[in-house]
Amino acid sequence: MPVVSRKGKAMPESPIRKLAPFAEKAVREGKHIYHLNIGQPDIKTPTEAMEAVRNHKLEVLAYSHSAGFESFRDKLAGYYAKHDITISSDDILVTTGGSEALIFTMGSITDPGDEIIVPEPFYANYYSFSTQSTITVVPVISKIEDDFALPPIKNFEKLITPKTKAILICNPGNPTGYLYSKDEIKQLAALAIKHDVFLISDEVYREFVYDGSEHYSILQETELDDHAIVVDSVSKRYSMCGARIGCLVSKNKSVMETAMKFAQARLSPPTFAQIASEAALEAPDSYYTDTIDKYKERRNTLVQELRQIPGVKVAMPKGAFYCIAQLPVSNADHFAKWLLDDFDVDKQTVMVAPASGFYSSANVGLNQVRIAYVLNRRDLKKAVHILKLGLEKYTLQESTVTTQSTLLT
Structure with missing residues (x-):
């Protein structure tokens, strides 16, 4: 059987899109997903x-x-x-x-x-x-x-x-x-x-x-x-x-x-x-200023809400519309999948991008996620609230499993 190239095998999966099958499954199960994972602006095109x-x-x-x-x-x-x-x-x-x-x-x-x-x-x-x-x-x-x-x-x-x-x-x-x-x-x-x-x-x-x-x-x-x-x-x-x-x-x-x-x-x-x-390119200057004002408000809302979650550390972004948040979990990839697969609040959940895919160094950024603040402020607050509840439940489960493993050994 012919085989694919070594280069093809070495091509990494997108950390932004690799969770798509889990998101699609969540939608089939009737869940609404707040997408914090991808930089797709909701601002209208000029x-x-x-x-x-x-x-x-x-x-x-x-x-x-x-x-x-x-x-x-x-x-x-x-x-x-x-x-x-x-x-x-x-x-x-x-x-x-x-x-x-x-x-x-x-x-x-x-x-x-x-x-x-x-x-x-x-x-x-x-x-x-x-x-x-x-x-x-x-x-x-x-x-x-x-x-x-x-x-x-x-x-x-x-x-x-x-x-x-x-x-x-x-x-x-x-x-x-x-x-x-x-x-x-x-x-x-x-x-x-x-x-x-x-x-x-x-x-x-x-x-x-x-x-x-x-x-x-x-x-x-x-x-x-x-x-x-x-x-x-x-x-x-x-x-x-x-x-x-x-x-x-x-x-x-x-x-x-x-x-x-x-x-x-x-x-x-x-x-x-x-x-x-x-x-x-003919769009008026107000298109830029209005857009930037919206993103600044969203940034401030997101960072403020994230910093109220125990154990979360977030860097204040000075530009673009992303931030990296460090979470009180050992494996953000697993946590991101768990949010889509096993968790919801009134049939609502969130999708984040595990930050390990943004590093090429091994074992770096394992407890970090990238968040895109491309949602309106109300949805951002709702999404972070769901993230907070998810972290509370997930970290409790993670702590329980660790305790049980320690007792068994």
Whole structure:
């Protein structure tokens, strides 16, 4: 019988989606699930995007340029200019989601066996994309006690080897919600230049920053032009996850020329989605401010409610719409399945993402979960209340089993 590849076997399951069969079973049993597990915004997509698709004049749904519509790339350059980032449309390659931008990046700058250093916990698909590209993720651990701030630069530097091709960050971070400061970005930029490696920044949550903070992009570091690669996406910014439109941005001409080869191989990004994404750039500034205000209120509600649960520790996120919560359990994977399989409050339960899948280091984050605060405040309060009751029952059972095991031995 033919067998699948070693690479295929090594591909990790999504920590966000692997619990789907348990959720589907819970729904069949009549349970309502509060989804805290996935970053699917409930904010409405800009009407400008929907109307552009609804009122299109196309008679043939044709290929676009492999780099994406020139008009879209021109408008994206204008968007970045509003954020003090000076680039041209030639520095932008439109991709099928931020995921494809990351895959193109890894394909363009690494060879099999090369390494990329990533602060962890990190977006789980970084590990999947690296496996697909046959390269190695080298983790540098950030800690909940420090709100997942940038680890000391010396921790990065000691991991750099001849195989190191890049440092990859997510800013603001998924799953931590941490926002890197201007000083932290400058430290990373200096390190990248010193060791002549790329600095890749996943900036899809750029708009989502709170408490008067400002996002500082690696593209604002002019000395980093040959080293900086940014991955971006419309998915979260405009609540357009299903559009699957992102982009790769770099002033390094060699990187862009190489990435274009990958873009040509997949022909072109989807036409209707580009039409919608280009139109979304016309959304008024109030769309951003209103959305950010909502997420800030949700963040405050979630963190306040979580901190009232005995034994729960949570880092205050400065951006994005995620947080990592440390729970008084020994195995968050088991607890997350138990919530769906064996627990409910009046036929209602919650779904969380076990954080172990956001680490590549073994036996780290086993008692942590990632929570996405994409629900309204009322539902967030209800979900955390159910989580609290679930923890009370689960930890009591866990304690009982441990006691019985001790007595038997």
